[in-house]
Amino acid sequence: MDMMIEVQDLTKYYGPTLAISRLNFEVAAGEIVGFLGPNGAGKTTTLKILSGFLSPSSGTARINGRDCVTQSLEVRQSLGYLPETVPLYTDLTVTQFLRFAAQAKGVEAKAETTEMHRVMDACGLEAVQKTLIASLSKGFRQRVGLAQALMNNPPVLIFDEPTIGLDPSQIVEIRQLIKELAGAHTVILSSHILPEVSQLCQRVIIINRGQIVAGDTPENLSRQLGHGSRVRLTVQGPEIEVAAALQKIPQVQEVAGQGEGKFLVVAANDLDVRPQLARLVVERGWDLLELKAQEFTLEEVFLNLVTEEESEEKMEEES
Secondary structure (H helix, E strand, O other): OOEEEEEEEEEEEEOOEEEEEEEEEEEEOOOEEEEEOOOOOOHHHHHHHHOOOOOOOEEEEEEOOEEOOOOHHHHHHOEEEEOOOOOOOOOOEHHHHHHHHHHHOOOOHHHHHHHHHHHHHHOOOHHHOOOEHHHOOHHHHHHHHHHHHHOOOOOEEEEEOOOOOOOHHHHHHHHHHHHOOEOOEEEEEEEOOHHHHHHHOOEEEEEEOOEEEEEEOHHHHHHHHOOOEEEEEEEEOOHHHHHHHHHOOOOEEEEEEOOOOEEEEEEHHHOOOHHHHHHHHHHOOOEEEEEEEOOOOHHHHHHHHHHHHHHHHHHHHHO
């Protein structure tokens, strides 16, 4: 499998402050990978190094086989970058700005117009192509930023918080645009919005305090890092008696009543307790209306990771 992004022992200091420490990860061709972490975790620093805006203090980063420091120009020719704050010339129309972007990215003069219309069509900008950028909504400005990143069809795309500040309908539109890029482009997408990462990304890299704390598919992270297993069930029966009976099953750690006969049952050590739950309900003569496993959300996994890491650091400081 071809690796389009390769990061080895990447470290960056701002003066005495350590921003990222010995990061190691790879992104394969055609993948959409989420770069997830709280504000200040080191996401933007890493993406700026990959984009050629910053040099690392140590370690290496390669895009499309080229070193981001020693071959910076070649790297920039291989990628499109959408920073958190989109740099736009607001006194230009959409067409004028995208023509400038085409020239800056080395699009041949005879292909400029065709390429401009390709990215405008991909980003839904044809209707506003003659509009001054200053007059555009936040959502359309984000689309213009996305269009300039797509200019000249780079194999690698880097998006830093691509939906920040947008309203719900604009968020849905931008997410759909990014989803459609899968396969044709390699995308690394930074966000602190966990549902966004779950919806868009095939794989997740979680960073906290400048270090990678986990990396896998959202589904695998939910299975590996969720504490125990959970089952949601709906039972037609006396709720207090049902809850008490469920709690007595040896493997069950917790039973949370949620009203209207609904319960969330947490079992230890990823044990599947659905057979025991079903058997108990039937034996007691109650009606079982629903029984299904419930995976941990990416948000829960993330909070577990961050909380555990902070607890471990606190224990080390106290010892």
